[in-house]
Amino acid sequence: MPKPCKLAAGNWKMNGLRADLSEAESLARAFTAASCGILICPPATLIAPMAEALAGSAVMVGAQDCHPAEKGAHTGDISAQMLVDAGARHVILGHSERRADHGETSHLVAAKAAAAQAAGLVTIICLGESEVQRDAGQTLGVVLAQLADSLPAGAEAANTVIAYEPIWAIGTGRVPSVAQIAEVHDALRAKLPDPAISLLYGGSVKPDNATEIFAVENVDGALVGGASLKAADFGRIITALHAA
Ligand code: PEP
Numbered sequence: 001m002p003k004p005c006k007l008a009a010g011n012w013k014m015n016g017l018r019a020d021l022s023e024a025e026s027l028a029r030a031f032t033a034a035s036c037g038i039l040i041c042p043p044a045t046l047i048a049p050m051a052e053a054l055a056g057s058a059v060m061v062g063a064q065d066c067h068p069a070e071k072g073a074h075t076g077d078i079s080a081q082m083l084v085d086a087g088a089r090h091v092i093l094g095h096s097e098r099r100a101d102h103g104e105t106s107h108l109v110a111a112k113a114a115a116a117q118a119a120g121l122v123t124i125i126c127l128g129e130s131e132v133q134r135d136a137g138q139t140l141g142v143v144l145a146q147l148a149d150s151l152p153a154g155a156e157a158a159n160t161v162i163a164y165e166p167i168w169a170i171g172t173g174r175v176p177s178v179a180q181i182a183e184v185h186d187a188l189r190a191k192l193p194d195p196a197i198s199l200l201y202g203g204s205v206k207p208d209n210a211t212e213i214f215a216v217e218n219v220d221g222a223l224v225g226g227a228s229l230k231a232a233d234f235g236r237i238i239t240a241l242h243a244a
Pocket of ligand 1: 171
């Protein structure tokens with residue numbers, strides 16, 4: 001049985017101008033032969049220039065969303081094929097900020113994932129419970145239902161990564177205990193259609209807590225928001241993942 005690939009993925013969200021490409025470039029200089037996948041998902045405006053700047057390096061470029069349709073009358077949206085054309089290899093889908101800000105359901109996430117995978121992108125599908133749901137003891141039920149409804153048919157290790165991101169841990173500096181992370185990752189692993197799919201943890205991963213999180217069984221890497229914006233911080237997280 002092949003082992004899941006390790007992946008350190010950075011989600012720049014709506015941050016970053018051309019001047020910030022230097023952060024991606026210095027990361028690529030620091031990790032020339034990476035023993036884990038390294039990915040930056042910048043805002044859509046930076047995908048093409050970042051892919052150009054990082055061509056031939058160990059750092060891959062991804063996107064943060066795509067539309068489920070191939071093309072057509074969808075003003076302001078971006079298709080999966082357009083992302084590929086711009087140089088993206090991965091796309092984050094179903095991030096809790098998109099589920100909250102744009103009312104995205106798990107069924108829409110599955111439709112987007114099917115389109116992205118058909119275009120050749122690896123989809124990073126995000127799942128996670130709210131604080132109210134955790135306090136009510138609903139975490140596993142919520143996350144496993146999101147998994148079942150967000151995965152398209154044909155999801156496998158070659159085209160799918162799952163990111164467990166408790167909503168209450170994103171951007172807050174609060175992190176679940178290692179036992180809480182382990183409980184969810186173990187439950188997810190047991191329900192994956194392909195056990196070699198990589199399972200990332202996301203939510204306030206920082207250089208100081210990365211080693212402890214990466215030591216948890218069934219954590220294959222991280223989806224990192226704020227700490228991915230600076231090459232020095234993201235680099236320390238990548239080094240911790242190498243060592244895990
Ligand atoms: C995220 O938005 O995917 C995320 C994990 O953010 P942060 O690391 O800033 O909590």
